[in-house]
Amino acid sequence: MALDGADRGPITVTSGELGARAGFSQQAADRYLVDLAKRGLIVRALAARRQSIELTPAALELLQGEYHLYRRLFEGPSRVRFEGVVTSGLGEGRYYLSQPGYVLQFAERLGYRPYPGTLNVRLEGDALRTAGLLKHWTGVRIDGFEASGRSFGGAQCFRARLNGHDGHLIHPDRTHYRDVVEFISSDCLREALGLIDGGRVAIELEES
Known part of the structure; x- marks a missing residue:
């Protein structure tokens, strides 16, 4: 059909x-x-x-x-590349990435402790469709947990490079935006790469 x-x-x-x-x-x-x-x-x-x-x-x-x-x-394993535009989030990334329940898992499973904050990249058109392929990939699982009387959701992480800088795309189980991906790294990418809202970035991934 x-x-x-x-x-x-x-x-x-x-x-x-x-x-x-x-x-x-x-x-x-x-x-x-x-x-x-x-x-x-x-x-x-x-x-x-x-x-x-x-x-x-x-x-x-x-x-x-x-x-x-x-x-x-x-x-063999897929390789994808797409571009998007840097955008500001709601500041939730800093809060979540600072939670000990996540920090310990990142250190054990990703091999580093991410800078407390995600870099948000807005996608559209072909880039949005390409990023959608990741739902069929097997990423590094970050488990949800409970702390201080509330629950924190899990996520999948995919090794990636943003403008040549190593890190991971993180896809939370609970996400508010379909057209935004979040990138984490050991560095503050806005400072390390001189990024500002509205600037275009390229993200590359290879399936593990």
């Missing part, structure tokens, strides 16, 4: 046509489509003789994950 354009918009097709392409009966194709709709992978609108089918974002994410697995199998 994706090859027929259902990833870009609704396509019109019969169950018999889909079954013939996939090598099974019309009845089996109908059951398959019903199951896909129940799982939230397609939007299906029935008409008199034909039907309209469109893949949902969940289906596209599933396909992207399959593509990533096959690509790694045949081509």
